Amino acid sequence: MSYNLRLLISCPDRRGLIAAISSFVSLHDGNILSADQFVSDSGSFFMRLEIEGEGNGFGLAREEFGGAFAPLARRYGMDWRVTHTDRPKRMAVLVSKYDHCLIDLLWRWESRDLEAELPVVISNHDDLRSRVESYGIPYVHLPVTKGTKAEQEAKVLEVLGSHAVDLVVLARYMQILSPDFVAAYPERIINIHHSFLPAFVGAEPYRRAHERGVKMIGATAHYVTDELDAGQIIHQDVAHVTHRHGVGDLVRLGGEIERRVLARAVRWHLEDRVLVDGDRTVVFE
Amino acid sequence: MSYNLRLLISCPDRRGLIAAISSFVSLHDGNILSADQFVSDSGSFFMRLEIEGEGNGFGLAREEFGGAFAPLARRYGMDWRVTHTDRPKRMAVLVSKYDHCLIDLLWRWESRDLEAELPVVISNHDDLRSRVESYGIPYVHLPVTKGTKAEQEAKVLEVLGSHAVDLVVLARYMQILSPDFVAAYPERIINIHHSFLPAFVGAEPYRRAHERGVKMIGATAHYVTDELDAGQIIHQDVAHVTHRHGVGDLVRLGGEIERRVLARAVRWHLEDRVLVDGDRTVVFE
Amino acid sequence: MSYNLRLLISCPDRRGLIAAISSFVSLHDGNILSADQFVSDSGSFFMRLEIEGEGNGFGLAREEFGGAFAPLARRYGMDWRVTHTDRPKRMAVLVSKYDHCLIDLLWRWESRDLEAELPVVISNHDDLRSRVESYGIPYVHLPVTKGTKAEQEAKVLEVLGSHAVDLVVLARYMQILSPDFVAAYPERIINIHHSFLPAFVGAEPYRRAHERGVKMIGATAHYVTDELDAGQIIHQDVAHVTHRHGVGDLVRLGGEIERRVLARAVRWHLEDRVLVDGDRTVVFE
Amino acid sequence: MSYNLRLLISCPDRRGLIAAISSFVSLHDGNILSADQFVSDSGSFFMRLEIEGEGNGFGLAREEFGGAFAPLARRYGMDWRVTHTDRPKRMAVLVSKYDHCLIDLLWRWESRDLEAELPVVISNHDDLRSRVESYGIPYVHLPVTKGTKAEQEAKVLEVLGSHAVDLVVLARYMQILSPDFVAAYPERIINIHHSFLPAFVGAEPYRRAHERGVKMIGATAHYVTDELDAGQIIHQDVAHVTHRHGVGDLVRLGGEIERRVLARAVRWHLEDRVLVDGDRTVVFE
Structure with missing residues (x-):
């Protein structure tokens, strides 16, 4: 069944964050449908990505995503969560x-x-x-x-x-x-x-x-x-x-x-x- | 010189107020250009009248208005004032x-x-x-x-x-x-x-x-x-x-x-x- | 039963209209709850009056109003209608x-x-x-x-x-x-x-x-x-x-x-x- | 002198675009201050990036940017332009x-x-x-x-x-x-x-x-x-x-x-x- 992933991230802002995150998606053949980001006055980085899921070429299965993304999340000290549009x-x-x-x-x-x-x-x-x-x-x-x-x-x-x-x-x-x-x-x-x-x-x-x-x-x-x-x-x-x-x-x-x-x-x-x-x-x- | 009068009134609400005020204007051949009124929850009556002045048929000269309006104002306990558009x-x-x-x-x-x-x-x-x-x-x-x-x-x-x-x-x-x-x-x-x-x-x-x-x-x-x-x-x-x-x-x-x-x-x-x-x-x- | 009348009027603008209308209401002991009027650029006069009905002292019964108001309406060439708030x-x-x-x-x-x-x-x-x-x-x-x-x-x-x-x-x-x-x-x-x-x-x-x-x-x-x-x-x-x-x-x-x-x-x-x-x-x- | 670059891009949407662009910036040690992107119904991709310039660690001098970015732009068929905030x-x-x-x-x-x-x-x-x-x-x-x-x-x-x-x-x-x-x-x-x-x-x-x-x-x-x-x-x-x-x-x-x-x-x-x-x-x- 076809669905999208929504990836929500907040962490301290650092050079290269957008490249790291979007490259991760790209590495797994994901298609980014929308991307929004914001850096607050106090230096916090916030991001929301909507990515097409498995049925549309994304290489990570629903249950694989967390394991694959965790090292990157750890490296940048991210608070993050992912949701799926077929599970309202x-x-x-x-x-x-x-x-x-x-x-x-x-x-x-x-x-x-x-x-x-x-x-x-x-x-x-x-x-x-x-x-x-x-x-x-x-x-x-x-x-x-x-x-x-x-x-x-x-x-x-x-x-x-x-x-x-x-x-x-x-x-x-x-x-x-x-x-x-x-x-x-x-x-x-x-x-x-x-x-x-x-x-x-x-x-x-x-x-x-x-x-x-x-x-x-x-x-x-x-x-x-x-x-x-x-x-x-x-x-x-x-x-x-x-x-x-x-x-x-x-x-x-x-x-x-x-x-x-x-x-x-x-x-x-x-x-x-x-x-x-x-x-x-x-x-x- | 042509001007309009603006008559501002506030007083306790009573039956017949609008008739009394507009009849006063009419008695002196005044032309009402606009009339707004409001009665508050607490029973106060507020009114704003704009009337054409002497040059346009109003029978009261600028300095006569106060004397002519005072008895009516007293009868209804009005706070009132009048201004003239030629005196900004x-x-x-x-x-x-x-x-x-x-x-x-x-x-x-x-x-x-x-x-x-x-x-x-x-x-x-x-x-x-x-x-x-x-x-x-x-x-x-x-x-x-x-x-x-x-x-x-x-x-x-x-x-x-x-x-x-x-x-x-x-x-x-x-x-x-x-x-x-x-x-x-x-x-x-x-x-x-x-x-x-x-x-x-x-x-x-x-x-x-x-x-x-x-x-x-x-x-x-x-x-x-x-x-x-x-x-x-x-x-x-x-x-x-x-x-x-x-x-x-x-x-x-x-x-x-x-x-x-x-x-x-x-x-x-x-x-x-x-x-x-x-x-x-x-x-x- | 208690109700209000709403009187809607449109006619050519003339000096003394508001006085004539509000005096008519006053003559029959009516209490005006709200009054709005407007004169268009082309010289048309529009008015809406809300008046307390019989139960609140108005001297004209529902069926009497038309007969009583008609002469005034004729004199000023009014288009008019009256509605009653107890008849939605x-x-x-x-x-x-x-x-x-x-x-x-x-x-x-x-x-x-x-x-x-x-x-x-x-x-x-x-x-x-x-x-x-x-x-x-x-x-x-x-x-x-x-x-x-x-x-x-x-x-x-x-x-x-x-x-x-x-x-x-x-x-x-x-x-x-x-x-x-x-x-x-x-x-x-x-x-x-x-x-x-x-x-x-x-x-x-x-x-x-x-x-x-x-x-x-x-x-x-x-x-x-x-x-x-x-x-x-x-x-x-x-x-x-x-x-x-x-x-x-x-x-x-x-x-x-x-x-x-x-x-x-x-x-x-x-x-x-x-x-x-x-x-x-x-x-x- | 300190300035920011603003990079404006439009091109046909393709998988990996955001990763390619942000990785290019990252490769040259650029700091992305803000990133906005949009994909239209007809499949066009639009992006606006604001990047800190030379004074803040970006590795490409003002006059070098075009030459460095051109191959990427060609590959994705981009219409693009760059402006500098110190040149209003x-x-x-x-x-x-x-x-x-x-x-x-x-x-x-x-x-x-x-x-x-x-x-x-x-x-x-x-x-x-x-x-x-x-x-x-x-x-x-x-x-x-x-x-x-x-x-x-x-x-x-x-x-x-x-x-x-x-x-x-x-x-x-x-x-x-x-x-x-x-x-x-x-x-x-x-x-x-x-x-x-x-x-x-x-x-x-x-x-x-x-x-x-x-x-x-x-x-x-x-x-x-x-x-x-x-x-x-x-x-x-x-x-x-x-x-x-x-x-x-x-x-x-x-x-x-x-x-x-x-x-x-x-x-x-x-x-x-x-x-x-x-x-x-x-x-x-």
């Missing part, structure tokens, strides 16, 4: 009661706009069950109260594990995850925050945006870390508003931005376009 | 060393894109003198040090007063004004802050934006109040950035946003399109 | 095989983001039946071939008539309507064209945009008239693209613009915010 | 009476935002002389009438030649250049057209945009070819407008877009970021 990531969506981000993801998944499996949707409420099930996707209802948070998180993790999930998308989940939960999926939990971070960290950003009298509202998709709304930003977008927009209008308009920003961040993650550089991301669009 | 506001620009906002304002002023007199530019540095003087505008250099701040502000106020200035534009002036200075020009000092407020209040917003890894940068034009970067926002805009943009790139791209946002806010103020509603503005574009 | 418009959606605009409208309708009844979806294909029926909306399949176009249109009109439809939304319907069909719903058929009109009128705009090498793509929502893609434009939006975007990418990105632009135009129409001014629209946002 | 391009600006694009370019040139020499400004009118000369740049006035067009073009070409100009920027020059003139500077004349091409090719686009009732206006920077407004597009941008904007407002708002779009296209060209791909451009931002 398995994505779980966590929601609460707001449906706009969820519906958008479901539609994109159904129309194959997102290259992912979507084995399960998990929610602390039962409201969105029928909509999710109309897409043929299992819906797991795991309610949570203050006293049962640890217990509920354990159950969520169990469901995620049982479905072999690679990526957790918080589509307005409205719950703060514990450090233990976050540690189980490092750089693999994407949240949508309904403000233009770092403005309006925390609760009720639209109400606070209205009070402050801002003339634009926004949304931010970021990886989840231990600090609230402080994870690496993947994508942001905004829209103009005026004095005529009440809080309800901001919620409505903001919802459109949220779903668009979240979908794009998820798409980039699924296509292995996002590399983490400390507190920042490198996004090879 | 007198605007002073305060700058430091950055020239991009200044040059844009000079060009717009020269090309009559801004309806204002520009009697003076004041700076704490002498760098931009020749550029300003090439437009035929006096340039006053008033250096400032930590120890001479009060004294320098007094001199600035004196220059502003001697030029009968109505509007003070801080075009990247880089100095924080004292409460006394601010009190001398309430809702008549416009500042451009080089971030998307309320994100990155204070110094070096571009450096901090880069560290935080944001994917958009912005600028905010606001009235100056006693609290730093907390005045009523008039206009904001943003641009997308990527990991490829270093701090220097953000400064350069941000400069384009700053000059655009500032020019638009100044234009709206000069055309009496901005009314203050507590911590917010109503902008009748 | 009845909207039909016509689709072909593309689902993105349809799904967005369904979601907005279900979440009460659009103030409309949605009694029927009509399609020349049967593909989207189950998705539509999952929202509890009847789906009528009326296939069309070259030879049966007139016949099929007659059936569509019959279905629309039987559901007392006020607004026809072409959500990527992919069929050109005959002049007779258009005449049955003047200024009440909204189409989404997948280009930034007037660029790329007609078929395959994304392919042609790619060939021309444009750096932005767009979508246009407009009323349908007899001339292809030449009706009055209600809303347009665009997105940046680069050389990296193939035709397939343009289709995908364009789909996001299409659904956003169409939804906004439909919303404005449903809220009686759009007035036609010859070949142009006046949109009171 | 020489840019001439051609204007008519509108000053907004010119002033923006002058300011960017003076503030070293554009890496170019600006040896001369040429105009068919004398209006902008003093503004240009205030920047210390020679201003050449070459008036043109219908009957003297060929003669005037010859003089313009002579001035351009005498200043060894690399790039001709038409900053609202308002004259259509003859094919002979265009042939003298292939892919080296940039025009700003005041519409979102391909909409409103030709004269008076703002008036025609207003008549058509569009809800956005735009500007397009493109290389000049023999066909009017049909050259390869480098950059485009737009802004929203409403029914309230008359033709004069469109001209004013459009002017802001024009200067921004033109400046960015010029910047990209000066930094060797634009490659021509038939009727399209590849822009390595």
